[in-house]
Structures are given as structure tokens and as C-alpha cells.
Amino acid sequence: MKKSGAAILVAGAVHALLANAAPAAALAHGDPVRGEAVYARCLACHAFAYDRTGPRHCGLFGRRAGSVQGFAYSDAMRRSNLVWDARTLDRFLANPLKTVPGTAMGYAGIADRQERADLIAYLKQVNDSAACRGQRRPPSAASSPPPPPASP
Amino acid sequence: MFSFIQKQDTTHLSIPANPDDGTRRAFLGHSGLLLSGAAVALLAGRDALAKGGQSGASDARILNTALGAELEAIAAYQLGAESGLLQKPALDLALAFQGHHKEHADVLAKTIVKLGGQPVAAKEKYTFPVDTLKSQADVLRFAAMLERGAVSAYLGAVPVFGNRELAKAAASILGDEAMHWAILRNALGETPVPSAFMS
Numbered sequence: 001m002k003k004s005g006a007a008i009l010v011a012g013a014v015h016a017l018l019a020n021a022a023p024a025a026a027l028a029h030g031d032p033v034r035g036e037a038v039y040a041r042c043l044a045c046h047a048f049a050y051d052r053t054g055p056r057h058c059g060l061f062g063r064r065a066g067s068v069q070g071f072a073y074s075d076a077m078r079r080s081n082l083v084w085d086a087r088t089l090d091r092f093l094a095n096p097l098k099t100v101p102g103t104a105m106g107y108a109g110i111a112d113r114q115e116r117a118d119l120i121a122y123l124k125q126v127n128d129s130a131a132c133r134g135q136r137r138p139p140s141a142a143s144s145p146p147p148p149p150a151s152p
Numbered sequence: 153m154f155s156f157i158q159k160q161d162t163t164h165l166s167i168p169a170n171p172d173d174g175t176r177r178a179f180l181g182h183s184g185l186l187l188s189g190a191a192v193a194l195l196a197g198r199d200a201l202a203k204g205g206q207s208g209a210s211d212a213r214i215l216n217t218a219l220g221a222e223l224e225a226i227a228a229y230q231l232g233a234e235s236g237l238l239q240k241p242a243l244d245l246a247l248a249f250q251g252h253h254k255e256h257a258d259v260l261a262k263t264i265v266k267l268g269g270q271p272v273a274a275k276e277k278y279t280f281p282v283d284t285l286k287s288q289a290d291v292l293r294f295a296a297m298l299e300r301g302a303v304s305a306y307l308g309a310v311p312v313f314g315n316r317e318l319a320k321a322a323a324s325i326l327g328d329e330a331m332h333w334a335i336l337r338n339a340l341g342e343t344p345v346p347s348a349f350m351s
Binding site: 040041042043044045047049050051053074097102104106107108109 | 221224301304308
């Protein structure tokens with residue numbers, strides 16, 4: 001009885017471990033060309049190279065949410081503990097207000113999974129470009145930060 | 153596509169945040185502009201706005217983001233008007249559209265106050281990719297990009313307002329900015345309305 005009980009416990013623990021280790025739903029493959037067209041929706045508030053109503057998008061991947069120096073983030077974004085990568089961007093872009101309640105990005109989100117993937121592919125492509133890499137410096141080391149101005 | 157700013161001194165153009173209140177008053181006075189029905193609703197009393205209940209703080213945040221973008225658009229049109237690159241009738245068009253954005257900003261700020269929020273102020277300086285603005289077409293294309301983005305931003309905001317009157321008012325502004333976009337595209341010789349739906 002003891003052995004079978006222990007076996008059940010071990011099996012349960014293994015199951016839990018496997019469940020935790022199982023990958024989340026795979027992200028769609030994105031097309032940066034289509035993603036550039038999706039990015040046109042962002043251009044009221046965002047630019048790659050400098051902060052506007054929303055923070056700059058150069059240096060986005062790997063950046064902690066709410067960390068661009070001089071940008072006036074919402075408290076919610078600063079406290080979100082998000083680090084931007086394809087998965088967190090996918091989640092945020094699907095429903096910004098649900099992912100970060102209190103975000104200044106009052107936007108319903110992009111419901112279409114493929115459109116999100118395309119947009120993220122475009123963001124990644126531009127972030128990997130020489131022009132964007134040239135913009136990427138530690139915030140404190142930026143020589144000419146744009147003036148502070150919603151919002152990965 | 154986007155343009156990177158290479159040199160701070162030559163490519164960041166600083167313009168006054170509140171270009172000219174006198175000019176603004178004159179424009180509004182001369183044009184005899186009337187508030188639309190939706191704007192009147194937006195300026196409704198606190199009681200009407202309070203119907204949104206606990207969504208008021210969230211609605212104020214959304215409006216404040218919109219206000220920030222409107223203030224930037226006002227500055228962008230000011231940049232275009234002062235660039236010397238716009239000739240009539242494009243210059244008149246830009247000033248008329250700037251006037252609309254001033255009206256939007258005014259209504260948004262007043263509504264934020266009614267919701268108990270603090271409207272964002274215009275920045276002392278705005279950053280624009282001035283190194284890419286060399287002709288009238290460049291200025292109009294830049295304005296069109298901002299207007300197109302604004303349409304998407306308002307479209308994304310409409311469903312998330314707690315107060316349906318605010319959603320209606322935002323849709324009213326959306327319509328105005330969609331017209332700006334179409335007319336700017338037309339001025340550029342592009343298909344004014346390139347698709348049946350916006351996203």
C-alpha cells in the first residue's frame with residue numbers, strides 16, 4: 001500500500017512537472033512584409049527610433065516593460081514584470097487591457113493570431129536591423145534621448 | 153517605413169507646444185465651427201459621464217492617451233505649416249485639419265476633467281523625422297501616416313470605453329480623421345479610400 005501510494009505521488013509529481021514543462025500553444029509564423037502593413041495601425045502613437053505618445057520600439061525585444069528612461073509609463077506597465085519577447089508581445093497585443101490592466105494603451109487589441117504574428121515578425125526584423133541596433137543603448141547611456149512624452 | 157534620427161541638432165525640430173492660442177481662437181472664431189452632436193454629448197454633464205460608473209478612471213486613461221496623440225498632431229501640422237514646404241491649397245488644408253485636432257484636444261481635455269482625471273499637457277518639444285521632410289509631398293505623406301494611425305487608434309479605443317457616449321464621441325473623431333487621411337491621400341495622387349474596411 002505504501003509503495004503504491006508513493007508511486008501515485010511520484011506519478012502525480014511527474015505529471016505536474018510535465019504539464020509545467022509542456023510548451024504553450026505555438027506562436028504562428030509571422031511574415032514581416034504583412035507585419036509592416038499591420039504596424040501602420042501603431043503609427044498614431046509609436047515610432048521605432050524615438051518616444052511619442054507611446055515608447056520607442058527599437059530595443060523592444062528583451063526589454064523590461066516600462067523601462068525606457070524618461071518615458072512616462074502608467075504605473076500598471078511599470079509594475080507588470082513583463083519582459084518583451086514574441087510570446088509576451090503576442091499576449092499583450094491580443095488584449096492589452098486584460099494583460100496589463102491600467103495600461104495607458106487603451107486599445108482593444110489585435111484579435112487575429114496571424115496578424116499579431118506578422119506584426120511581431122516585423123518588429124523583430126526592424127529591431128534586428130543595423131539602424132535599430134544603432135539606437136539600442138542602455139537607457140542611461142543614451143547620448144541624446146528624445147524628450148519624455150501608452151505601450152510595449 | 154520609418155526614418156531614424158541621425159543627429160539630434162539637425163533632425164529633431166523643436167516647436168512650441170502651444171503654437172499660438174491667439175491663432176487658435178481666431179481660427180475657431182472665423183470658421184464658425186459648431187460642435188457635432190457627439191462632441192456635445194462628450195461635453196455632457198458629470199452625471200451623464202458618471203453612467204460609466206467604475207469605468208471612469210479607465211475611460212479617462214484612454215482619453216488621455218488620445219489627447220496626447222492629438223496634441224502631437226497639432227504640433228505636427230504646425231511643423232508642416234511653418235516648414236515653408238506647403239503651398240496653398242495644401243497649406244489651408246493642413247491648417248483646417250490642425251484646427252480639427254485642436255477641437256478634439258479641447259473636448260478631450262474637458263471630458264477628462266469631468267471624469268475626474270488630469271489631462272496631459274502638450275510637451276515642450278516634440279520629435280519629428282524632419283530629415284525626411286523635404287517637399288510638400290513628404291509633409292503630406294507624414295500627415296497622412298499620422299492620420300491613418302489615428303484612425304486605427306480610435307478604432308481600437310471605441311470598444312473598450314465603459315461609457316457608450318464616449319465610444320460614440322470617439323467614433324465621431326475617428327470619422328473626422330478618416331476624412332483627413334482620405335483627402336491627404338487624394339492630394340498625394342493616391343487612391344483616397346484604398347479599402348472597404350479599416351483596421
